[in-house]
Amino acid sequence: MESPVGLRERKKAATRQAVHEATLRLTVEHGFDHVTVEAVADAAGISRRTFSNYFTNKEDALLYGEEQHIGALVQAVRDRPAEEPAWAALRAAMAQFAERMAPPEREWAIRTRLALRHPSLLARQLANHAALERDLADAVATRATPSGEPVRPFVLAAAFLASLRIAMRIWIEEDEARGPGAVIDEIMEEMGRRFT
Amino acid sequence: MESPVGLRERKKAATRQAVHEATLRLTVEHGFDHVTVEAVADAAGISRRTFSNYFTNKEDALLYGEEQHIGALVQAVRDRPAEEPAWAALRAAMAQFAERMAPPEREWAIRTRLALRHPSLLARQLANHAALERDLADAVATRATPSGEPVRPFVLAAAFLASLRIAMRIWIEEDEARGPGAVIDEIMEEMGRRFT
DNA sequence: TGCACAATGGGCAATTTTGCACATTGCGCA
DNA sequence: TGCGCAATGTGCAAAATTGCCCATTGTGCA
The missing domain is CATH 1.10.357.10 (Tetracycline Repressor, domain 2)
Known part of the structure; x- marks a missing residue:
């Protein structure tokens, strides 16, 4: 069914999804304006800088x-x-x-x-x-x-x-x-x- | 108590621990000789090459x-x-x-x-x-x-x-x-x- | 009103991880 | 006995992540 994606791509997709979900969860919990990129990055287990590698903003x-x-x-x-x-x-x-x-x-x-x-x-x-x-x-x-x-x-x-x-x-x-x-x-x- | 370790080091320690635990678990389950480095790497979520970056062998x-x-x-x-x-x-x-x-x-x-x-x-x-x-x-x-x-x-x-x-x-x-x-x-x- | 400060976006180098290639080793089976 | 093959160790380059930097922006408070 799926093309044989390598480890690299699977991890990237997982990280992207994790960042998205962390953003959604924190936003629902605290409101969009009260969530910082840093908090999202922490919640997703990545650095603030890496967040920027996946998304340009919240x-x-x-x-x-x-x-x-x-x-x-x-x-x-x-x-x-x-x-x-x-x-x-x-x-x-x-x-x-x-x-x-x-x-x-x-x-x-x-x-x-x-x-x-x-x-x-x-x-x-x-x-x-x-x-x-x-x-x-x-x-x-x-x-x-x-x-x-x-x-x-x-x-x-x-x-x-x-x-x-x-x-x-x-x-x-x-x-x-x-x-x-x-x-x-x-x-x-x-x-x-x-x-x- | 702990020195303020950065994200990088924390992740490294976590990976090393994960690799060790995967090795132990698989070894207990299947026996040392029936566990390949590749299987350990998969179980730990890293590539076979990265295993070598952490440990020289099983x-x-x-x-x-x-x-x-x-x-x-x-x-x-x-x-x-x-x-x-x-x-x-x-x-x-x-x-x-x-x-x-x-x-x-x-x-x-x-x-x-x-x-x-x-x-x-x-x-x-x-x-x-x-x-x-x-x-x-x-x-x-x-x-x-x-x-x-x-x-x-x-x-x-x-x-x-x-x-x-x-x-x-x-x-x-x-x-x-x-x-x-x-x-x-x-x-x-x-x-x-x-x-x- | 203007300043201090947090948040952000992004450049850059160092470090880590991955993928791939290649040589070596040990073992089962023809 | 020797071949085929899986497992392994390692060099290397590409890609990803991190840490540190600084400029900009928006906001609250003195």
Whole structure:
């Protein structure tokens, strides 16, 4: 499945991930402004200087995970069989993508959202989101849709991402003890009726 | 208490310790001859080449822990108050030395002893033991003893180490659920009556 | 208002780790 | 008995990490 990556690259990836996670954890715990690069470096077991070798600043380190997820999701869509209809491909990619990551905990999800709501991060997140929407539209552009107008892929991608956001919001707000995947399924199902 | 060691040195020490522990664990599990340097390096998360940067061979890596303990014990004796009598210093050093390391588990101790009983290790262990005896004798040479003949320090050190070996043997063989420290105390007490 | 100071970004050299090549050694098996 | 091969030790260059440096920026306090 994976290409035979050497020790060097594996360690680099592990360090990058560790730095990202340390940044996220400390930010959720203390707030973005109260976390220093030095504290992150300490938590990740590297020097402050080495932090700079991996990320140019805290924002990069913090959003790295999200950007990874975005890339992975887009790739998952691209990897779906070419003949699969657009909406089905999006849902299937989401499903196999979701099962690859640890099930998020409600409390943590809430705190993370709060932590990420920070001025110096918003612009970047907006841009990421736009890029994701564009890439998803790209990835399903050649697939079958109910009617098949040229503009449709963008609408599809937007609807898909909107469903995702809505599902997360509902999951966070509701009391039921079900995972986010279940809510996502529900909303996707509802939204999907309009696009299949 | 500790000198302000930098990140670099701390990491080096950690790696060296990790390599040693990986060597010990794999040796106990599979036997000295069935453990390759490569396997040790993998288990320690470093490359085979880096192993060579820390130890010249498996023997070194395996006996590193023991040699560390030896050094620590000798140092502990040296750190005792100068006016403390010889045997008391040895016992006190042993006590404070023992409480610094994790309480060994019987099964593990047995396996370790067996694993270390290997031709290519024996000579080195003998030498280490002799050195320890010499260093301990040195460390108590200036201290008060019951009669104070010049040769006495060597006898003292030998008796001390013999007590240690006997205590370990008894501890390994007996069924009682007490730690090795208790047995050591008992034997030291008995042996000590002849030297105080 | 201006200064002291912490945080940061990045240049640079020293040190460490890695990957690779090559020679040597010891052992099992044809 | 001799060959094939895995394991090992080591030289070397590339890459990564660290420590130390200094300039810049932002902030709180005198």
